[in-house]
Amino acid sequence: MSKLIMAQENKRIMGGPDKIFGVSNLAKKRIAEIGKDNVVNSTIGALLDDEGNLIVLSSVVDVLKDLAPKDYAEYAPIAGTPEYIDTVKKAVFGNYNPKGYVEACATPGGTGAIRNAIQNYTKRGDTVLTSDWHWSPYGTIAAEIERRLETYTLFDKEQKFNDSSFDEKLNQILKAQDETVVIINTPAHNPTGYTFTLEDWDKVNRSLKNAAKNKDKKITLLVDIAYLDFSGDADQYRAFFSKLEDFPDNILVLIAFSASKGYTLYGMRCGAILCMTPNKDIADEFKMVATFSSRASWSNGTRASMVVLSRIFADKALLSKVTEERNEYLSMLIKRGNIFMHAAKECNLTTCPFDSGFFITIPCKNADQIGEELQKSNIFVIPIGDGIRISIASISEEACSYIPAKIAAAVSKY
Amino acid sequence: MSKLIMAQENKRIMGGPDKIFGVSNLAKKRIAEIGKDNVVNSTIGALLDDEGNLIVLSSVVDVLKDLAPKDYAEYAPIAGTPEYIDTVKKAVFGNYNPKGYVEACATPGGTGAIRNAIQNYTKRGDTVLTSDWHWSPYGTIAAEIERRLETYTLFDKEQKFNDSSFDEKLNQILKAQDETVVIINTPAHNPTGYTFTLEDWDKVNRSLKNAAKNKDKKITLLVDIAYLDFSGDADQYRAFFSKLEDFPDNILVLIAFSASKGYTLYGMRCGAILCMTPNKDIADEFKMVATFSSRASWSNGTRASMVVLSRIFADKALLSKVTEERNEYLSMLIKRGNIFMHAAKECNLTTCPFDSGFFITIPCKNADQIGEELQKSNIFVIPIGDGIRISIASISEEACSYIPAKIAAAVSKY
Numbered sequence: 001m002s003k004l005i006m007a008q009e010n011k012r013i014m015g016g017p018d019k020i021f022g023v024s025n026l027a028k029k030r031i032a033e034i035g036k037d038n039v040v041n042s043t044i045g046a047l048l049d050d051e052g053n054l055i056v057l058s059s060v061v062d063v064l065k066d067l068a069p070k071d072y073a074e075y076a077p078i079a080g081t082p083e084y085i086d087t088v089k090k091a092v093f094g095n096y097n098p099k100g101y102v103e104a105c106a107t108p109g110g111t112g113a114i115r116n117a118i119q120n121y122t123k124r125g126d127t128v129l130t131s132d133w134h135w136s137p138y139g140t141i142a143a144e145i146e147r148r149l150e151t152y153t154l155f156d157k158e159q160k161f162n163d164s165s166f167d168e169k170l171n172q173i174l175k176a177q178d179e180t181v182v183i184i185n186t187p188a189h190n191p192t193g194y195t196f197t198l199e200d201w202d203k204v205n206r207s208l209k210n211a212a213k214n215k216d217k218k219i220t221l222l223v224d225i226a227y228l229d230f231s232g233d234a235d236q237y238r239a240f241f242s243k244l245e246d247f248p249d250n251i252l253v254l255i256a257f258s259a260s261k262g263y264t265l266y267g268m269r270c271g272a273i274l275c276m277t278p279n280k281d282i283a284d285e286f287k288m289v290a291t292f293s294s295r296a297s298w299s300n301g302t303r304a305s306m307v308v309l310s311r312i313f314a315d316k317a318l319l320s321k322v323t324e325e326r327n328e329y330l331s332m333l334i335k336r337g338n339i340f341m342h343a344a345k346e347c348n349l350t351t352c353p354f355d356s357g358f359f360i361t362i363p364c365k366n367a368d369q370i371g372e373e374l375q376k377s378n379i380f381v382i383p384i385g386d387g388i389r390i391s392i393a394s395i396s397e398e399a400c401s402y403i404p405a406k407i408a409a410a411v412s413k414y
Numbered sequence: 415m416s417k418l419i420m421a422q423e424n425k426r427i428m429g430g431p432d433k434i435f436g437v438s439n440l441a442k443k444r445i446a447e448i449g450k451d452n453v454v455n456s457t458i459g460a461l462l463d464d465e466g467n468l469i470v471l472s473s474v475v476d477v478l479k480d481l482a483p484k485d486y487a488e489y490a491p492i493a494g495t496p497e498y499i500d501t502v503k504k505a506v507f508g509n510y511n512p513k514g515y516v517e518a519c520a521t522p523g524g525t526g527a528i529r530n531a532i533q534n535y536t537k538r539g540d541t542v543l544t545s546d547w548h549w550s551p552y553g554t555i556a557a558e559i560e561r562r563l564e565t566y567t568l569f570d571k572e573q574k575f576n577d578s579s580f581d582e583k584l585n586q587i588l589k590a591q592d593e594t595v596v597i598i599n600t601p602a603h604n605p606t607g608y609t610f611t612l613e614d615w616d617k618v619n620r621s622l623k624n625a626a627k628n629k630d631k632k633i634t635l636l637v638d639i640a641y642l643d644f645s646g647d648a649d650q651y652r653a654f655f656s657k658l659e660d661f662p663d664n665i666l667v668l669i670a671f672s673a674s675k676g677y678t679l680y681g682m683r684c685g686a687i688l689c690m691t692p693n694k695d696i697a698d699e700f701k702m703v704a705t706f707s708s709r710a711s712w713s714n715g716t717r718a719s720m721v722v723l724s725r726i727f728a729d730k731a732l733l734s735k736v737t738e739e740r741n742e743y744l745s746m747l748i749k750r751g752n753i754f755m756h757a758a759k760e761c762n763l764t765t766c767p768f769d770s771g772f773f774i775t776i777p778c779k780n781a782d783q784i785g786e787e788l789q790k791s792n793i794f795v796i797p798i799g800d801g802i803r804i805s806i807a808s809i810s811e812e813a814c815s816y817i818p819a820k821i822a823a824a825v826s827k828y
Contacts, residue, residue, distance in 0.1 A: 267717030
């Protein structure tokens with residue numbers, strides 16, 4: 001990139017081609033040429049039905065359309081309406097009862113939550129840790145506020161959680177600085193579909209606790225649960241919360257909540273950052289810094305979406321309706337995953353260890369060329385470094401059954 | 415404030431009592447005790463009718479309620495939908511045709527626009543300039559990203575724009591650093607209701623151009639037009655745009671647009687940052703950095719509000735309906751201002767030079783005590799440093815006629 005003229009670099013690397021945008025536009029172009037039935041557009045990070053239409057939970061939109069004019073128009077308090085703050089705890093924890101202090105602050109989607117976590121729990125110049133396979137905006141968020149993202153290797157040779165890489169990188173970072181944020185995106189990790197098992201959590205916790213024995217160190221564990229409600233059984237996929245409650249004061253757990261996927265409110269920018277801590281002072285401090293950062297970045301959140309979520313959780317029948325509607329689509333998504341993974345096995349296509357969610361990743365060299373090769377068969381996927389990301393959320397059951405063989409053929413070519 | 419435990423200070427000063435929140439709560443409490451007809455709650459920064467109800471433009475909400483499910487649910491592109499980007503230019507400039515390159519990027523309200531302007535056009539540690547009377551979140555926004563707000567004296571002894579203070583502070587800042595952002599909130603400045611005259615703009619421009627003769631210096635002029643559509647005649651109050659078009663390349667003009675007031679979409683978080691520049695490369699760079707910062711802070715904006723504004727501006731009849739509905743409330747607001755200023759004159763109450771908008775400021779010492787004194791008469795106002803801020807937007811015509819005498823009496827006591 002060329003030097004900036006009027007704007008300040010501020011240690012960021014900006015510009016460069018946007019791969020997702022580029023491939024997505026190619027897919028749209030091809031659809032315009034030969035019709036959507038003949039194109040597999042696996043570039044979209046949103047849940048579509050088998051006909052390629054965005055799935056919108058009608059039970060949620062009905063509530064949104066039924067609000068009073070004031071509910072759309074009025075400012076929400078900076079941290080969110082009191083009802084929303086209560087609601088978001090229910091939406092996150094479900095039937096699980098956290099033992100410590102939980103505070104929450106509204107944010108525009110998960111992005112705002114992650115931004116405010118990094119901004120408040122690290123210093124400029126600090127390094128933040130996540131896995132090699134990760135949602136690329138983590139790096140953008142860190143860079144924009146002059147932090148740096150470092151990665152550990154998520155999977156070992158047995159395709160299990162690589163706890164020794166995690167431990168090594170964590171200690172490396174804490175040798176150079178006194179505080180860090182560790183981002184874990186689970187369940188249904190983007191882009192691999194991996195879900196941390198309870199045993200994985202035990203290993204994470206061992207590392208964190210070991211590192212935290214040095215009381216000069218402050219570790220913030222940020223769990224990004226963007227895909228929680230599209231992973232599987234609501235209770236089973238919340239069991240990991242029990243692994244986040246036995247930490248010393250210098251390990252703080254934050255949760256990034258987003259209503260984008262679970263309530264199909266992507267465009268309404270409804271999310272929250274929550275803390276879990278046994279220390280009330282740390283919870284109060286969290287509330288203060290999260291509110292301050294919100295006030296200074298976007299002021300307040302979208303009130304209408306807060307009212308919608310609050311109404312849903314205040315009305316048992318309505319909540320059941322939303323849950324049932326979502327579960328139908330969850331079944332559809334799980335079926336797609338099963339079909340894809342079955343077909344992948346049939347043709348010996350190696351994937352990252354997939355559990356659930358919107359995405360499956362094929363580790364491979366020459367991802368760009370493989371992506372282009374697939375485009376010849378009208379299949380559009382996103383190359384992500386050493387792999388390609390398949391969005392099973394955006395393609396039909398039928399496509400899930402036949403594209404693994406096409407991918408295997410393309411991979412074998414390079 | 416005590417030392418932080420887990421969070422990082424990052425050079426910010428957080429916490430401390432929130433005055434607006436505090437006084438506003440006292441007002442609500444009193445209303446609960448003696449009824450809203452007996453309380454003047456002049457603490458609210460939103461337009462209320464004479465009965466104390468939030469004014470919502472029904473023509474706008476009708477469009478919002480009538481959207482397709484997808485319009486609420488789907489993500490908008492990071493910089494905003496293409497239709498919104500076109501629309502926002504029309505909403506800002508009205509019948510004025512800017513000569514140079516105009517680019518725009520969606521933001522959550524005016525706050526997001528101001529945040530991204532400071533973040534991209536200054537460096538950490540830099541000082542940003544605005545007037546002594548100013549909207550206090552400017553300081554919060556600057557502090558959160560480790561910048562500092564410096565102020566010049568807005569009014570001279572003749573109660574005119576104090577161009578020599580402006581010039582002095584600008585040069586002082588540019589002696590210490592190579593780049594700065596200058597924030598001017600006009601028309602209908604919050605908190606004074608002052609509007610920069612075309613002559614004021616000539617003086618501002620003279621200072622800016624003088625300072626910009628040194629080509630190492632980069633000055634970004636950020637005009638916060640939050641109250642533009644509630645200031646007065648649409649064309650007359652846009653005449654100042656002609657004063658923003660004759661700058662060298664090292665002066666960049668940015669406009670912070672908000673749909674909060676003009677379209678009563680406060681809670682929908684709909685805004686934009688725009689640039690005006692004769693240099694296409696600088697416009698392209700603006701688009702890139704504004705989009706990057708958005709992606710890293712809140713990802714994308716509220717799509718529903720973008721669609722609403724786009725629909726309004728795509729339909730002449732609908733635009734007329736919205737404008738006519740707004741103009742009725744604008745007339746109401748102007749009448750309140752006239753009545754207040756007339757009554758103030760009658761009782762020799764000095765105000766800052768008021769032109770239009772939501773607020774009037776009474777300069778005074780001992781603002782806190784005067785505020786408390788007024789509370790004895792069930793009048794609630796916000797003490798802001800060396801003055802008290804009256805929100806004529808939130809009080810009735812009747813209250814505007816009688817509270818100046820009460821304020822004059824309270825001021826004379828201290």
